[in-house]
Amino acid sequence: MSMTINEIQDELIEDFSFFEDWMAKYEYIIQLGKELPLINEAYKTDDLLIKGCQSRVWLHAQEIEDKIFFTADSDAIITKGLVSLMIKVLSGQRAEDIMSANLYFIDEIGLKEHLSPTRANGLVAMVKQMKLYAVALNAKQ
Amino acid sequence: MTHYDIDSIRADFPILKTKVNGHPLVYLDNGATTQKPQSVINAITDYYTQINSNVHRGVHHLSQLATDAYEVTRKKISEFINAAHDYEVILTSGTTHSINLVANSYGKQFVREGDEIVISAMEHHSNIVPWQMICEDRGAKLRVIPINDEGELDMEAYAAMLNERVKLVSITYVSNTLGTLNPIKEVIKQAHDQDIPVLIDGAQAIQHLDVDVQALDVDFFAFSGHKMYGPTGVGVLYGKEKWLDRMPPYQGGGDMIKEVRFEKTIYNELPFKFEAGTPNIEAGICLGTAIDYIKTTGINQIALYETELLKYATKALSEIDQIRFIGTAKEKSSVISFLVNGAHPYDVGVILDKLGVAVRTGHHCTQPLMERFDIPGTVRASIAMYNTKEDIDLLVNAVKKAASMLL
Known part of the structure; x- marks a missing residue:
C-alpha cells in the first residue's frame, strides 16, 4: 500500500525538523535540486513551461492506471528543490486526492514565503497546474 | 573627499536599524525604492494632523494651507531641477x-502614420510599452538604439537613426539594470540639430546626480518621488512650456478645466491642464520635505560619496572568482548588476535575503535587455546616500556564501 498525500507530508515535516537552522534546510533543498534531472529534456518545451517572473518551471503529467505521475524541472536550483518536494507529495496519487489536497507541509517546514504568489518563482503556478491536470483527468474518467 | 557625515545620515533613516533573520539589514535595493528619512515620515503625520484638506478648491483655511504647501513643493522641485x-x-x-x-498627449498631437519614435535597448518597460501603444495607435514605428557588450549606447547607430520621420527620442539617463550613465547631453544635442524633442527618464538619476534641465536643454x-527619499505615489514630469x-490634456476631470459647458470645455492653464482630479496631496507635500533633506547634504556631495562607494563595491565584488558583471560601461552610477556564474539570480537572492542583504533579482522590468545579454536576469545591488563600505563588505560575504552553497 503506497503512502497517502498527508502521510508523505507528515514524513517530510519530520525530516525537516532535524535541521537546526535555515542553512541546513536550504542545503538539503539545494541538494534535492542538484540531483538527477527530474524531467525528460524532450518535455522542456514551451507548452509545458510555467512562467514565473523570476524562475521558470516545466511540468509534465502522465496518467498510469488511475494515478497521475508528474515530472518537472526548473532553471533555479532552490525552486527545483521545492518542485522536487511537491512531486514527492503529489506524484503517483489519484486525481481526486490531488484535487482536494491541502498542502500544509510547506508552511510547516518554514518555507511558506516561497509559496507566496508575489514570490513569482513559478511554484504557485505549478501547484495550480498540477491540480488542473488532476481535475482534467478526473473529468475524463 | 570632504567630510560626509554618514553616521548622522544613517541615524536619520529609522528603518536601517531593522534586523532581518537575525542579521542587520543591508539595504541595497535602492533602485527599486529608497528608504525615507525621519523628516519625511514626520511630514506625513503632520500633514494629516494639521492641514489635511483638498487643494485648489476651497476658500476655507485648511484648503488654503494644503494648497500653499502643495504649491511650495512645485517650487522646490522647479528649483531643484532648475526649471x-x-x-x-x-x-x-x-x-x-x-x-x-507624454506618449498620449504628445503622441496624439504630433505623431502621424509613418513617423518614428526612438528609444534604446536598455529601457525599462515603462519607457517601452507606452511608446509601443502610441505607435500602434498612430501607425508609427518604434526604433531601438542598440548597445554594445559593455552596456553603452551605440552613438553611431543613434546618429544614423535621426531623420525627419523621428518625432521624439526617449531614453533613460541611468540604466536601472546596468547602471550605465548615458551621454544624454550629446543625445539631446544631436536630436535638436534635427528639431526632434527628447524625453529623459530620470528615475535612476535624480537622486544621484545634479540635474539642470535648462543646461541639458x-x-x-x-x-x-519614492526613489528620491520621498513618498510613493508622486512623481514629476518636467516639460518645456513650448511643448x-x-x-x-491627458486626462479629463476636475482641476484641469477653466470652464465646462456641455457644448465645449475650456481647459485650465499650465500646469493644471495636466493635473486632473485630486492629486496625492500628502505625497506631493512630503516630496518637498525629501528635497529639503537631499539639499541639507547636497546632491553634489551625495554624488561624490556614491561614486566612491560604487568603485569600492565594484572592486570588492570583482575579487569573487565566479562573478560576472552585467553592465561595465565606463560611465556608471549607483547600480551593479552581476551573476554568480552557473547560479540562477533567484537562488542567489534567496540566500542573500537569509543573510539580511536586500537586493533585487530578476529581469528588472527590462526583458529585452536580458534577451540582449542572453541571461534570465541578474542580481542587482543599487546604492543610496546612506549605504556604507560595511554594507558592501556584508554583500560580498553573502555572495561568497551563496556561491559556496549553490555551486
Whole structure:
C-alpha cells in the first residue's frame, strides 16, 4: 500500500525538523535540486513551461492506471528543490486526492514565503497546474 | 573627499536599524525604492494632523494651507531641477505616469502614420510599452538604439537613426539594470540639430546626480518621488512650456478645466491642464520635505560619496572568482548588476535575503535587455546616500556564501 498525500507530508515535516537552522534546510533543498534531472529534456518545451517572473518551471503529467505521475524541472536550483518536494507529495496519487489536497507541509517546514504568489518563482503556478491536470483527468474518467 | 557625515545620515533613516533573520539589514535595493528619512515620515503625520484638506478648491483655511504647501513643493522641485518656470513642473503619480502622459498627449498631437519614435535597448518597460501603444495607435514605428557588450549606447547607430520621420527620442539617463550613465547631453544635442524633442527618464538619476534641465536643454524629464527619499505615489514630469502648451490634456476631470459647458470645455492653464482630479496631496507635500533633506547634504556631495562607494563595491565584488558583471560601461552610477556564474539570480537572492542583504533579482522590468545579454536576469545591488563600505563588505560575504552553497 503506497503512502497517502498527508502521510508523505507528515514524513517530510519530520525530516525537516532535524535541521537546526535555515542553512541546513536550504542545503538539503539545494541538494534535492542538484540531483538527477527530474524531467525528460524532450518535455522542456514551451507548452509545458510555467512562467514565473523570476524562475521558470516545466511540468509534465502522465496518467498510469488511475494515478497521475508528474515530472518537472526548473532553471533555479532552490525552486527545483521545492518542485522536487511537491512531486514527492503529489506524484503517483489519484486525481481526486490531488484535487482536494491541502498542502500544509510547506508552511510547516518554514518555507511558506516561497509559496507566496508575489514570490513569482513559478511554484504557485505549478501547484495550480498540477491540480488542473488532476481535475482534467478526473473529468475524463 | 570632504567630510560626509554618514553616521548622522544613517541615524536619520529609522528603518536601517531593522534586523532581518537575525542579521542587520543591508539595504541595497535602492533602485527599486529608497528608504525615507525621519523628516519625511514626520511630514506625513503632520500633514494629516494639521492641514489635511483638498487643494485648489476651497476658500476655507485648511484648503488654503494644503494648497500653499502643495504649491511650495512645485517650487522646490522647479528649483531643484532648475526649471525656467514653476508651471513647467507637472505633478504626476510617478515616472510611469509621466511617460504615459507624454506618449498620449504628445503622441496624439504630433505623431502621424509613418513617423518614428526612438528609444534604446536598455529601457525599462515603462519607457517601452507606452511608446509601443502610441505607435500602434498612430501607425508609427518604434526604433531601438542598440548597445554594445559593455552596456553603452551605440552613438553611431543613434546618429544614423535621426531623420525627419523621428518625432521624439526617449531614453533613460541611468540604466536601472546596468547602471550605465548615458551621454544624454550629446543625445539631446544631436536630436535638436534635427528639431526632434527628447524625453529623459530620470528615475535612476535624480537622486544621484545634479540635474539642470535648462543646461541639458531637455524637452521632457520624468522621475519618481519614492526613489528620491520621498513618498510613493508622486512623481514629476518636467516639460518645456513650448511643448506643454501645444499638447492636449491627458486626462479629463476636475482641476484641469477653466470652464465646462456641455457644448465645449475650456481647459485650465499650465500646469493644471495636466493635473486632473485630486492629486496625492500628502505625497506631493512630503516630496518637498525629501528635497529639503537631499539639499541639507547636497546632491553634489551625495554624488561624490556614491561614486566612491560604487568603485569600492565594484572592486570588492570583482575579487569573487565566479562573478560576472552585467553592465561595465565606463560611465556608471549607483547600480551593479552581476551573476554568480552557473547560479540562477533567484537562488542567489534567496540566500542573500537569509543573510539580511536586500537586493533585487530578476529581469528588472527590462526583458529585452536580458534577451540582449542572453541571461534570465541578474542580481542587482543599487546604492543610496546612506549605504556604507560595511554594507558592501556584508554583500560580498553573502555572495561568497551563496556561491559556496549553490555551486
